[in-house]
Amino acid sequence: MKRVFSGIKPTGHLTLGNYLGALRQWAEVDQHRADALFCVVDLHALTVEHDPARVRRLSRQAATLLLAAGLDPRLCTVFVQSHVDEHARLSYLLECVATDGEMRRMIQYKEKAARERERGGSVRLSLLTYPVLMAADILAYATDEVPVGDDQAQHVELARDLAVRFNQRYGHTFVVPKATLPPVAARVMNLQEPASKMGKSDDFGPGIVYLLDEPDVVRKKVMRAVTDSGQEVVYDRAGRPGVANLLEILAACTGGEPEALSAGYASYGELKKDTADAVVEALRPLRARHQELCADPGYVERVLREGAEKARAMARPVVDGAYRAIGLLPPLEEPAAEPMAAAGAPTGPGAVASLNAAR
Ligand code: TRP
Numbered sequence: 001m002k003r004v005f006s007g008i009k010p011t012g013h014l015t016l017g018n019y020l021g022a023l024r025q026w027a028e029v030d031q032h033r034a035d036a037l038f039c040v041v042d043l044h045a046l047t048v049e050h051d052p053a054r055v056r057r058l059s060r061q062a063a064t065l066l067l068a069a070g071l072d073p074r075l076c077t078v079f080v081q082s083h084v085d086e087h088a089r090l091s092y093l094l095e096c097v098a099t100d101g102e103m104r105r106m107i108q109y110k111e112k113a114a115r116e117r118e119r120g121g122s123v124r125l126s127l128l129t130y131p132v133l134m135a136a137d138i139l140a141y142a143t144d145e146v147p148v149g150d151d152q153a154q155h156v157e158l159a160r161d162l163a164v165r166f167n168q169r170y171g172h173t174f175v176v177p178k179a180t181l182p183p184v185a186a187r188v189m190n191l192q193e194p195a196s197k198m199g200k201s202d203d204f205g206p207g208i209v210y211l212l213d214e215p216d217v218v219r220k221k222v223m224r225a226v227t228d229s230g231q232e233v234v235y236d237r238a239g240r241p242g243v244a245n246l247l248e249i250l251a252a253c254t255g256g257e258p259e260a261l262s263a264g265y266a267s268y269g270e271l272k273k274d275t276a277d278a279v280v281e282a283l284r285p286l287r288a289r290h291q292e293l294c295a296d297p298g299y300v301e302r303v304l305r306e307g308a309e310k311a312r313a314m315a316r317p318v319v320d321g322a323y324r325a326i327g328l329l330p331p332l333e334e335p336a337a338e339p340m341a342a343a344g345a346p347t348g349p350g351a352v353a354s355l356n357a358a359r
């Protein structure tokens with residue numbers, strides 16, 4: 001069975017874009033077809049200015065929403081990144097394989113760093129090294145496939161390069177992963193800025209449908225979506241991005257095709273109304289399940305604890321293998337309870353095994 005790994009960053013409230021573009025696919029497809037891990041990547045939320053209490057709150061909320069979206073801990077592993085030390089352990093080794101130039105070429109880094117500098121702010125070093133930590137997330141689990149949006153394709157490509165380079169230099173250690181992009185046009189755009197993605201960390205609040213928005217708020221946001229000049233409802237992504245976005249959202253929620261759906265509408269108003277209803281319906285079960293889970297925080301905590309244990313058990317041997325391969329000494333055995341044998345030779349199966357492994 002294929003190993004699948006993906007992660008979601010707790011930098012904002014999760015959106016309709018996260019759901020249609022990722023979570024729904026994870027729940028409906030990936031967890032059934034693969035040995036899948038889904039991770040709230042909280043360490044990644046620290047690469048830009050952050051409020052500790054907010055990160056904690058958003059991490060717990062993201063984990064709860066993953067379960068509310070239908071991830072089933074009997075089928076997949078749901079956990080929080082910082083609960084498993086292997087990510088940070090492996091990240092350092094990969095920093096010793098990646099180059100400075102490679103990091104500075106990352107598109108997302110260039111954009112985010114430029115934006116930060118424009119604001120007169122400083123850029124955290126972790127923003128530069130972030131793709132290495134992401135590579136560690138992926139490689140620690142011998143991941144075959146990484147379902148991500150296309151904005152993450154370059155980072156997965158880096159993970160591949162690092163895996164190949166490490167294997168060539170130090171012997172076969174890592175599975176070389178590949179990105180799998182979401183099949184349908186599940187790229188939801190901001191309702192007020194249809195040229196940019198509906199991202200959770202963005203500032204265009206009125207154009208973002210949050211998963212926990214009340215139904216009347218969802219309706220209002222969809223009804224106020226920016227449409228294009230013109231009257232007829234046609235599906236034209238480049239020429240009519242606002243209408244195309246609504247048609248794609250409607251299609252994603254109802255299982256239709258944007259092009260075919262466009263024929264059924266004579267006005268933008270009707271399209272918006274149906275889209276609003278479809279979004280509210282699509283989110284209804286998720287909201288209901290979220291409420292149940294919030295009433296039972298002990299359950300979520302237990303899922304995350306067991307998830308972290310399972311994840312650790314998978315990552316540990318891979319990362320230990322990388323430590324050996326790159327030239328680090330194996331961990332020292334606990335001193336034996338009885339005095340060492342006279343010759344000072346190590347005793348016990350553990351000691352012998354670790355010496356052998358060191359050769
Ligand atoms: N960088 C990803 C994002 O911003 C989140 C992420 C972190 C991730 N580690 C990952 C995704 C590992 C897939 C696999 O969306």
